[in-house]
Amino acid sequence: MNLPVVSGKPLKKNSERHPEVSLMINKIVYSSVQSPLGDMIAGATDKGICFLEWHDRGGVERILSRVEKRYKKPLEENVSEHLLKLQNELDNYFDGTLSGFEVPIDVNGTEFENIVWSELLNIPYAETRSYGEIALELGKPGASRAVGRANGSNYLSIVIPCHRVIESNGKLRGYGGGLKRKKYLLDLEFKNFSRLNSMKSKVSYKM
Known part of the structure; x- marks a missing residue:
């Protein structure tokens, strides 16, 4: 096309x-x-x-x-x-x-998707959150899987930063554009945050 x-x-x-x-x-x-x-x-x-x-x-x-x-x-x-x-x-x-x-x-999106996407927008540049942490922020501690589904339904890659959501053990998890792209985006933010702010970022993940 x-x-x-x-x-x-x-x-x-x-x-x-x-x-x-x-x-x-x-x-x-x-x-x-x-x-x-x-x-x-x-x-x-x-x-x-x-x-x-x-x-x-x-x-x-x-x-x-x-x-x-x-x-x-x-x-x-x-x-x-x-x-x-x-x-x-x-x-x-x-x-x-x-x-x-x-x-x-x-x-x-659905009402729940819109709520999750709004929370994703609150994740600062060069930081990460786990699915469980987002669920807690929403007052739904048992909804980490539902958060994961809403995260995967995000149609606005990068702008709504679903790439900043990782597993609770620090490992990268599914991303529509592929894990290589997710890693690239996180590394990009980590590098530029450190360079521009001369301080350590909170990005932390494992492959």
């Missing part, structure tokens, strides 16, 4: 739109975005980014079909302001100059 590629060049102001920017009225605009770990596919509603997945995870068509059913909106291959901002922030994240995303997001 050939998708439009986001250039990564930030918009200067609203009146100077990218020539291919879509108005995104009652639809989801999607395109490929680039990363050092491989191409990703991203989509956005008029409210914000609604999915960001690795291009090789389960097949692009399958991902798009799930998103279309979840949001009940048609899909359009195009570029939007949200997608341009996302690519720019991803570039900065992988360059080690950005620790928190500011691009708007538009999540649409």
Whole structure:
């Protein structure tokens, strides 16, 4: 599948739109975005980014079909302001100059999934949490498996940092993009946090 590629060049102001920017009225605009770990596919509603997945995870068509059913909106291959901002922030994240995303997001999970995803956003850059720790934070100490399922259902890779969730023994556990990518993201954050803050990070995991 050939998708439009986001250039990564930030918009200067609203009146100077990218020539291919879509108005995104009652639809989801999607395109490929680039990363050092491989191409990703991203989509956005008029409210914000609604999915960001690795291009090789389960097949692009399958991902798009799930998103279309979840949001009940048609899909359009195009570029939007949200997608341009996302690519720019991803570039900065992988360059080690950005620790928190500011691009708007538009999540649409179950009530429990939304609660878990909100808690994932509270995990600081270059830190990790176990599934059990997240369950405790939610006041549901016996729900670590349910937390794991919600974590695996996260459609916004990297932006909602499900890669920062590990097992209680410190080992890495399943990640949609693969454990090599998960390790890369954690190592990237650890290295840049230490460099930028000149202090020891709390990242800790075992292979």
